[in-house]
Amino acid sequence: MTFIEEGAALLPELVALRRELHLAPEVGLELPNTQARIIAALAGLDLEITLGKKLSSVVAVLRGGQDGPTVLLRGDMDALPVTELSGVDFASTNGSMHACGHDLHVSGLVGAAKLLAAHRDELAGNVIFMFQPGEEGDGGAGLMIEEGVLQAAGDRPIAAYGIHVAPGASGVFTSRGGPLMAGANELRITVHGSGGHGSQPHTAMDPVPALAEMVTALQNMATRRFSVFDPIVVTVTQLAAGSAINVIPDTARLGATVRTLSQESVDKLITATKELADGIAAAHGCTAEVRFDVNYPVTVNDVERTREAMDGLRSLFGDTRVVEADNPLMGSEDFSLVLNEIPGTFLFLLCSPADVDPATAAWNHSPRVLFDDAVLGDQAAALAQLAFNRLAVKP
Ligand SMILES: [Zn+2]
Secondary structure, three states: OOHHHHHHHHHHHHHHHHHHHHHOOOEOOOOHHHHHHHHHHHOOOOOEEEEOOOOOOEEEEEEOOEEEEEEEEEEEOOEEOOOOOOOOOOOOOOOOEOOOOHHHHHHHHHHHHHHHHHOHHHEEEEEEEEEEOOOOOOOHHHHHHHOOHHHOOOOOOOEEEEEEEEOOOOOOEEEOOEEEEOEEEEEEEEEEOEOEEOOOHHHOEOHHHHHHHHHHHHHHHHHHOOOOOOOOEEEEEEEEEOOOOOEEOOEEEEEEEEEEOOHHHHHHHHHHHHHHHHHHHHHOOOEEEEEEEEEEOOEEEOHHHHHHHHHHHHHHHOHHHEEEOOOOEOOOOOHHHHHOOOOEEEEEEEOOOOOOOOOOOOOOOOOOOOOOHHHHHHHHHHHHHHHHHHHEOOO
16 A cells, blocks of 8 residues: 555544644644644554643654654644634634644644554654644744754654645645745834924924835835845835824834845845935934844755655656746745754645635635645655655665
């Protein structure tokens, strides 16, 4: 039997687990019910289980029948503060939603643990199953690294793999070597002027026009100072100034999300945004305070591991179901922190339901997004195969 057939046999229980999690999503770093559900689902598999201290993570180690290296498989666990409008009959009613499909990630990783545990004797080495809370901006991967997930089996993993679901033609895996997802950064600028009467701007130092110029200048910076071959995205999402309509305020503020595909861009942004804000503020007789925070780094797939992973999945699922991604996505992932330490691969598994047109499907984080959990058997099989291919006992 192949992992596909064995995964298919697990499908009913994986779907049931996914739907149970979907019905009762939890947000952030503390996900006690999700954690309890994972522990229950792994019961009887003879795994070494460690629970997180600063977050409700689950780390499970499977020891193979022979000694050998270690491979890490990861699934994130957290939901989003989104009120669900998907219309499915197992929709959440608690005001949060698994709108990024992490319920499938948990279930798929449980499936992989079951498949690999059943083949323990054929493995020379260990598998770490990393069930991670707090992916959505809470830095759960970083906390798990601090708490020792990479040392959970003793030696550091030689490879790390993760799968993320997304809308698209159901059952297709897609990835690429090199940068796969953008780094996420936060830019905050406060312009300090001096307030006054709205009718007499010449007696004040109005910070509002200076801030308004910065909003458009940032777009010029993105294309004039950064190469089209290493692009960035700057989106100003927050503007704040003043409280009364006839009063010039002392300060005006903006917030922007900035996406990058290289560390060089991050380094350059730190100086370029400061020069831009200082220069424009000075031209208006104001001063600027600039804060640039790196949230998640760029998700970079190891080129060699990715080629091997894609080839392995092609042998399992056939060429038409494994597609090289043309471009990176400008979304971000904290699995990037694992891939900064361990060479590995992050892949997307597309899974729009048959009656949804992938071209117009609601995307991850939408309250209307739909994921077809019929892929869970294949998702478990893919993760199991990626680990198996690196650890199988050599005849
Ligand atoms: Zn996600």
